[in-house]
Amino acid sequence: MSLALTDDERMIRDSAEGFFAEHAPVAELRRLRDAKDPVGFDRALWVKMAEMGFAGVAIPEAFGGAGLGMVAAGLIQEAIGRNLSLSPFLSTAILSATILARGGSEEQKAALLPRMAAAELVVALAADEAPRHAPAHVATRAEASGNGFRLTGTKPFVLDGHVADRLIVAARTSGDDRDPAGITLFLVDPKAEGVTVERRSMVDSRNAARVTLHAVQVDGADVIGAVGEGYALLEAALDAGRACLAAEMLGVADRAFAMTLDYLKTREQFGRPIGSFQALQHRAAHLFCEIELAKSVTLKALRALDEGDARAPVFASLAKAKVGEVARLATNEGVQMHGGIGMTDDADIGFYMKRARAAAETFGDSAFHGDRIARIMRY
Amino acid sequence: MDETAELADFRAETRAWLEANCPEEMRQPVRSDSDICWGGRRFVFSSPAQKLWLERMAERGWTVPEWPREYGGGGLSKAEARILGQEMRRIRARPPLSSFGIWMLGPALLKYGNEAQKREHLPKIARGEIRWCQGYSEPGAGSDLASLRTSAVLEGDHYIVNGQKIWTSYADRADWIFCLVRTDPEAPKHLGISFLLFDMESPGVSTAPIRLISGSSPFCQTFFDNVRVPKENLVGAPGRGWEIAKYLLTHEREMIGGMDSGAAEGRDGIAQVAKRALGVGEDGTLPDSMLRTDIIRQEIDSWAFALTMERVKDEAKAGQGTGALSSMLKYYGTELNKRRMELMMSLEGTESLLWEGKDREGDLARAWLRSRANSIEGGTSEIQLNIIAKNVLGLPAA
Ligand SMILES: Cc1cc2nc3c(=O)[nH]c(=O)nc-3n(C[C@H](O)[C@H](O)[C@H](O)COP(=O)(O)OP(=O)(O)OC[C@H]3O[C@@H](n4cnc5c(N)ncnc54)[C@H](O)[C@@H]3O)c2cc1C
Numbered sequence: 217m218s219l220a221l222t223d224d225e226r227m228i229r230d231s232a233e234g235f236f237a238e239h240a241p242v243a244e245l246r247r248l249r250d251a252k253d254p255v256g257f258d259r260a261l262w263v264k265m266a267e268m269g270f271a272g273v274a275i276p277e278a279f280g281g282a283g284l285g286m287v288a289a290g291l292i293q294e295a296i297g298r299n300l301s302l303s304p305f306l307s308t309a310i311l312s313a314t315i316l317a318r319g320g321s322e323e324q325k326a327a328l329l330p331r332m333a334a335a336e337l338v339v340a341l342a343a344d345e346a347p348r349h350a351p352a353h354v355a356t357r358a359e360a361s362g363n364g365f366r367l368t369g370t371k372p373f374v375l376d377g378h379v380a381d382r383l384i385v386a387a388r389t390s391g392d393d394r395d396p397a398g399i400t401l402f403l404v405d406p407k408a409e410g411v412t413v414e415r416r417s418m419v420d421s422r423n424a425a426r427v428t429l430h431a432v433q434v435d436g437a438d439v440i441g442a443v444g445e446g447y448a449l450l451e452a453a454l455d456a457g458r459a460c461l462a463a464e465m466l467g468v469a470d471r472a473f474a475m476t477l478d479y480l481k482t483r484e485q486f487g488r489p490i491g492s493f494q495a496l497q498h499r500a501a502h503l504f505c506e507i508e509l510a511k512s513v514t515l516k517a518l519r520a521l522d523e524g525d526a527r528a529p530v531f532a533s534l535a536k537a538k539v540g541e542v543a544r545l546a547t548n549e550g551v552q553m554h555g556g557i558g559m560t561d562d563a564d565i566g567f568y569m570k571r572a573r574a575a576a577e578t579f580g581d582s583a584f585h586g587d588r589i590a591r592i593m594r595y
Numbered sequence: 596m597d598e599t600a601e602l603a604d605f606r607a608e609t610r611a612w613l614e615a616n617c618p619e620e621m622r623q624p625v626r627s628d629s630d631i632c633w634g635g636r637r638f639v640f641s642s643p644a645q646k647l648w649l650e651r652m653a654e655r656g657w658t659v660p661e662w663p664r665e666y667g668g669g670g671l672s673k674a675e676a677r678i679l680g681q682e683m684r685r686i687r688a689r690p691p692l693s694s695f696g697i698w699m700l701g702p703a704l705l706k707y708g709n710e711a712q713k714r715e716h717l718p719k720i721a722r723g724e725i726r727w728c729q730g731y732s733e734p735g736a737g738s739d740l741a742s743l744r745t746s747a748v749l750e751g752d753h754y755i756v757n758g759q760k761i762w763t764s765y766a767d768r769a770d771w772i773f774c775l776v777r778t779d780p781e782a783p784k785h786l787g788i789s790f791l792l793f794d795m796e797s798p799g800v801s802t803a804p805i806r807l808i809s810g811s812s813p814f815c816q817t818f819f820d821n822v823r824v825p826k827e828n829l830v831g832a833p834g835r836g837w838e839i840a841k842y843l844l845t846h847e848r849e850m851i852g853g854m855d856s857g858a859a860e861g862r863d864g865i866a867q868v869a870k871r872a873l874g875v876g877e878d879g880t881l882p883d884s885m886l887r888t889d890i891i892r893q894e895i896d897s898w899a900f901a902l903t904m905e906r907v908k909d910e911a912k913a914g915q916g917t918g919a920l921s922s923m924l925k926y927y928g929t930e931l932n933k934r935r936m937e938l939m940m941s942l943e944g945t946e947s948l949l950w951e952g953k954d955r956e957g958d959l960a961r962a963w964l965r966s967r968a969n970s971i972e973g974g975t976s977e978i979q980l981n982i983i984a985k986n987v988l989g990l991p992a993a
Contacts (some may be wrong), residue, residue, distance in 0.1 A: 218912070220912065221915075477988060497980065505923045509899040589891065590891050591879065591880070594875065595869065595870050595880060
């Protein structure tokens, strides 16, 4: 399908941009950070996002969602990136919604998806265990016990884990610690006995938690999809998450660049605007080109996911790898070109750099995804 | 992909026609300049197949698929032309004709030429009968092209042209030249320039080849000594040549930038080349991990660039044109192509160094050397960055 946005998509983009600029601009991130807010986002905002149809963007209409798909989800997350808006959008509306919509039983879907779309539930994905992304690396064990399983293990980086009403936990029912086969996904109540949740404060003021599971009893009905076959489901959700993170990083890069351009036009040294210096002009022009490339790979990845294209994993990795690098360049150049001001907490540009770093690190950085592309293409 | 019934029919017919009419020899990859058909009065075809292929395609107007039929084109819509391109790539058909006339002068004449000029010149370009060269650069006017000094003075019905051009690609093999000349020495520098067409066989035109680092001499110094040019050969209005010159450059830049269209365009990506050259180890990866990293980076950028070309086209089709992207495509595409050629050399190791010998030895080294020019010709990379900074980003003048 065309790599131009349709009229409907442009409307979604514009309404998302307007919404986040009004309700959750950078000042709001600053306020929540300074207040050391225990939730880490504004619950009222999340409810408004549900009213706009954003929380249910990837949830089928039959389960109370808007059923708009990944391009729409990406456009929303791009606006989130531009404004650095805080919400459980990625954890709940993308990752968990994808897993449940694809792999959940009718009961699970009916019980959870409508409430997620309505912003009544935050559902977090507890998958990664190593600091560097390795989705098959799951040492958390699920031992058969009664008519269910008993889970033991540690998940050190669970996005929105500290406020989650439900967790989706990847645990091993068979195989070695790094085996893609033998991974099973479970729904876990964070209030269940044996679950400890510890909030971790992060450089970008987002929410993550260390979740420790100690002989946590779950029921057979809490298994999502088939036992031992959770990896494909997990990868599908991760690819959706990676493409949306690429979209977010695109928003981050684009806004950081716009702020930098403004500064280049207004700040004067040597009696003229610093944007008249060719050393800076060329770097800005190069960055412009890189951002154009970032737009293309992001949209391609989102489209491929919507179309069920068999190459969607490659395009998701292409987007995550490329846009991660572009966002890093855009925000680092942004700080540099702001001079001393760029290093101050008062300037917003630093927030963008922190978020670019965190988003690039989440679910695989450029090195991870470059290697993944090569492996899929067999070289 | 959704295709209307009409387009699907067009695709089927095109496919069948190409299968029946594209000679087998014309489905082999282009490996050097001698495989390219440039056309022109003095062109010597490298094989009967090359001649036949040109004739057959020209007869349908498919050397210039989107030009109007009355000027020798195919009259195809954008969508049809795209399908023709895809079907040609599918069988790896070579372009039947490559020329500055097609890439540069044609689009400029279609926009700025008068009816007589279009009828005179376009069909000859389409059929490969007249080969054109580009007289822009001068010894003192390279990046600062508008400071050019070649003069054209009107005397009766003729302009008298005097001066010197340099880096005129294929001036010694071309039949005609499109030339930037100064018709008004008093006007501000951008406003005194005109766009003039003339025959290279006119008395007073001479050329001297310049030898390149690749050993070949594809371009020349070109001298004009009292060359008489009929005044109806001036395109547009006198003194308004700069606008035409710039318009033509955007076409040239997109063409040069498109040379790295990467894996998406059906050409083997660098990774495929690497696999053939190095093989993969037991773990299924290329053996040299640092080189593999470079190749992965190249593939990522090359792919992202190809998708960007696609997006720019799609947006133009949807009327959302971001516009002014030719400098971006030129800058990024040529820098990518240079990186790609460095990797090609690395992959072949010492074999890449061969210069002269049997068969096609030396082709790779020459292609590597040739690629260095991509970021110079048609306006250097630095100039493209200047244009982006000024025209796209609106940064203040230095
Ligand atoms: C293979 C090849 C084919 C060509 N074919 C043709 C042809 O057919 N017809 C034709 O007319 N011309 C042709 N050219 C000429 C080409 O357009 C010029 O070489 C080019 O525009 C650069 O001009 P120059 O060589 O005078 O370099 P200069 O302008 O002297 O540039 C030297 C260096 O200075 C840099 N520079 C200059 N100005 C600036 C600035 N303002 N800011 C930053 N950096 C700057 C340049 O980027 C470059 O790195 C061809 C060139 C090549 C290499």
